[in-house]
Amino acid sequence: MENPGFSNPADKLVLIVDDDESVRELLEFVVKKEGFKIEKAADGEEALDKARRNSPDIILLDLMLPKFGGFEILRELQSDETANIPIIIITGRYTDRSTSEMIRQEPNVKDFFEKPVKPQLIAALLHKILRTQPQKKG
Incomplete structure (x- = not known):
């Protein structure tokens, strides 16, 4: 019998937003290792564009970004389909x-989380959050 709370990580898209390339690469490694699809953004403008265009299932967001800070992104994401x-x-x-x-x-x-964050905490949290998300209509 299929578990209704189970969702396949390969069907989920995680948007990683950080201006530090090494942090993006570390998070990409963690997220891909868990089987999720990824999209990356290096600044706030790119993050908003990718969030609106790709409708990710979850966003990993740094607060200090060029072109729009994390707080501005949080506000913008509340104003539309995101x-x-x-x-x-x-x-x-x-x-x-x-x-x-x-x-x-x-x-x-x-x-x-404040950096540095343990990769296993991020992995566990991704699974926990995405397991409880309703399936997207697509």
């Missing part, structure tokens, strides 16, 4: 308690 995409924040920016609480209050932010 409003239901779950987001995991992964940032190198030091955040005080009030800032991290503010981030966690964003509607689609599922979790928040």
Whole structure:
């Protein structure tokens, strides 16, 4: 009998958004190893374009980006068809308690990590979040 909570990682697209190429490559390695498809963006403008064009199942988002910062991206993603995409924040920016609480209050932010983050935490969280997502109509 098929598990209704199971979803095939190969059917899921993860958008990795970070301006640091080495971080993008590390996250790409982790995400691909788990079997997910990936798309990458190096700045906020590219991230918004790819999110709108490709409708990813989840976004791994850095806060400090050129062309649009992470907070602006969060706001923009709430304003259109991308409003239901779950987001995991992964940032190198030091955040005080009030800032991290503010981030966690964003509607689609599922979790928040400061760099460096353990790859196995990201992998487990991707599976947990995507397992609970409804299947896309396509």
